[in-house]
Amino acid sequence: MSTDTNTDSTRPTATDETTEPDTVVDDPVLEIRDANVTYSDGDTYVLEDVTVDIDRHEVLGIVGESGSGKSMFASALMDAVPDPGLLTGGIRYHPPDGETVDVLELSDEELRKFRWEQISMVFQGAMSSFNPTMEIGTHFTETLKSHDKHVSEGMEFARELLENLYLEPERVLNSYPHELSGGMQQRALIALSMVLDPEVLVMDEPTAALDLLMQRSILGLLEELRDEYDLTIIFITHDLPLVASLADRMAIIYAFQFAEIGERDAIIGDSAHPYTRALLNATPNLDAPLEEMQPIEGEGPAPVNVPSGCRYHPRCPLATEECRTVDPPFAPIDEASDHRTACHHWEEAREEIPLNFGEDAPDAASVDSPRPAAGSTVEDRAVAAGDQALLSLDDIEVHFEEQQGLLDRFRGDPDVVQAVDGIDLDIHEQDLVCLLGESGCGKTTLGKTMIGLQRPTGGTIEYRGHDIWEAKDGNADIPYDEVRQALQIIHQDPGSSLNPNRRIVDILSEPLHHTHPNIGRAERRSRMHSLLERVGMTPAGDFLDRYPHQLSGGEKQRVALARALLMNPDAILADEAISAVDVSLRIEIMDLMLELQSEFHTSFLFISHDLSNARYFAEHGDGRIAVMYLGEIVEIGSAERLIHDPRHPYTEVLRWATPNLDLDAMEADDPPIRDIDVPDPVDPPSGCRFHTRCPVAREACTRDDPELLDVDGGDGKAACFREDPDHEYWESEPLEGAVEHPEEFAER
Amino acid sequence: MTRTRYEPECDDGTLFLVAGDDRVEIGAVDDVVDAVGNETFSIEYDEKQRTQPWLETDEGVLDVDVRETVTTLAHTPETVADLREYGMETDAYGLPTRTVEFANVVVDILSRQGSESEQ
């Protein structure tokens, strides 16, 4: 094994340990030595002293928050650091046969060949790197030609790859990029990145834009590709539990350096770095007791502001004087293992930062302790008390036809075209409902309909007993303005909903003018001040005069929340409002919303594709989760019941797709569905809409659409024939690929 | 499985989308180009995107010839059904509504790619 030290680093190398290669990696495909990426003439490091070996045929999962340098690491592997960044150090590539390649010494033409033929990459933003005027097939042929490969042989391989990715090769090859769903585009990109048969595949947040279910399905496929084509995979993500299901080894990047690396099980179950442990504890998952989930205070540093000593010290509960002055070496924690960490006090970390899941969990039993069965949700209490609903949906239907659909669809929100069908739902005072489902299921459409932003094409929606749309047309005895004010929305991307040209003070003044037209300037300012502090933006005075672009993602989300609250709303719709926020901050923002819900007496409607986030909201707020599939609610109930006793096979699928830190249950198995892709929402399947994917679908399911019925022995409702013991379902034949009992599906 | 598409056909400067014997008038190619705003539509790819082997561009910019694209790019039946809902009477800018909507469709398709993409 080579131990060559780099000579052109602009910086003295740290201690000897940092240049020691891993002890356990014995057949490295890549050796990275003291890799540094600097900007501004070497003053600013965006990747610092990275020394790591990548083992042939391993899956290395690399986890870091946004801005941690993880994408820079990916770029460095292909010597593709964006200008004017300077990459120094050593990157050596060992092909299966032939001579070792010194990647940083390659000429431009050699580098062009090396990329994609030896190491290829699916990177963030790859989904918009297509040529929109070429069919997908042409992308393959162009790729083959530009690397002087035999086109017809290459295309044969391309078809095989596409088929292995559960795509119909001819259909995909003959499609233009915009004609494919996000999940299909992503799989086409994976096939493109593999068509030159590379040794190493680097994936940089390849699935972040997709639903959890599609992400998990793609991970399962990657595992198969690795085995079939002897690949080495480097998977970079902010999503720790996602990659944990796939990785052999994992590394954690913090503030441009590796903080820890080791076997997957050691990183999850016995991590040594305080940051890794905090990150694990901050990860919403289905196993941890809710009370134990904790945010990590503060944010990672910017490249120009890296703290002295250990760069994690400002956020670390164990920091000592030594930590503040001496940079801890990235060293093996014991002789025999390849578990390395950069912490002076890793032994204390293991003792003093208990993990909130797995064996360490303080009281794992409390997770399963059933909540009181009756009167446990806001809904049960309201129904028992005979209270009038805040919002009442009766047989709501939204069908898009003609003008509306198409153009909105091209603006990238697939939910917009989706019809919603026959929805009955009551939302009560201080209620909390999470709409959960994949994109295209209609959850955004339904959410917007609930707060009067979308006019239904059938059925009625009432606000405190008044028909919203009658009010809008001036036919009700309630002013429409009152309805509008009572129902607010927070968007997924707060940036796009905050006017970039207005300062925060102006953005927040607007609702105050509306709700309190007669108060003076000083009073207005003091109200904004106290609310900003309340949502965690302190000192508020510093923020009021800023523009949105001067705020972080989490801060923008807080401003959006404050703006909505200033309207004194009765209900707030939060559309995927936390999916854009970093993992370490998610719990904090969710807690904030939950606290504000009771302080401001509002109801919350959350839209999410992530069951663990939905669970967090629903369980803390005594709310319900409504699972949606192709425009219908297929199951609704308390989080507790849905997670521990799901009745609809689709709820089961979402449960499968949810991140999990339980090492025993972690292996990436196949999803319990017959088809990865959602059918075209414009033309949904007959009968039960889930029958094309349902693992236990039978003949009868293709004919009738099951109704939502009360669940026997639990709260809520489910829409599946299996809930009715007398249904003809039980006598009919399983559909092709389906099984008689759900358990058999997993064992196939 | 191949899906039916509507292929563009140009007849004396007028663009039609055609599948079998169904023929939908879109408008004058010149009007489409006017509505798009330019003869070329430039897509700029970021440094990583431009390393994709299928992108051969100068400085990461792909200049799409609008005239060529609208006369060669096929469209789905859904797109055509939606376009059909718009009439050929002229709108405020003096161009037929359907022509303008078609131009919007094309611009939306093109602007999904590149570093400033809307995805």
Ligand code: SF4
């Ligand atoms: S070196 Fe000190 S500050 Fe850094 S992670 Fe370890 S204990 Fe915390």
Ligand code: SF4
């Ligand atoms: S009704 Fe049939 S297809 Fe639908 S979820 Fe139940 S078993 Fe599956």
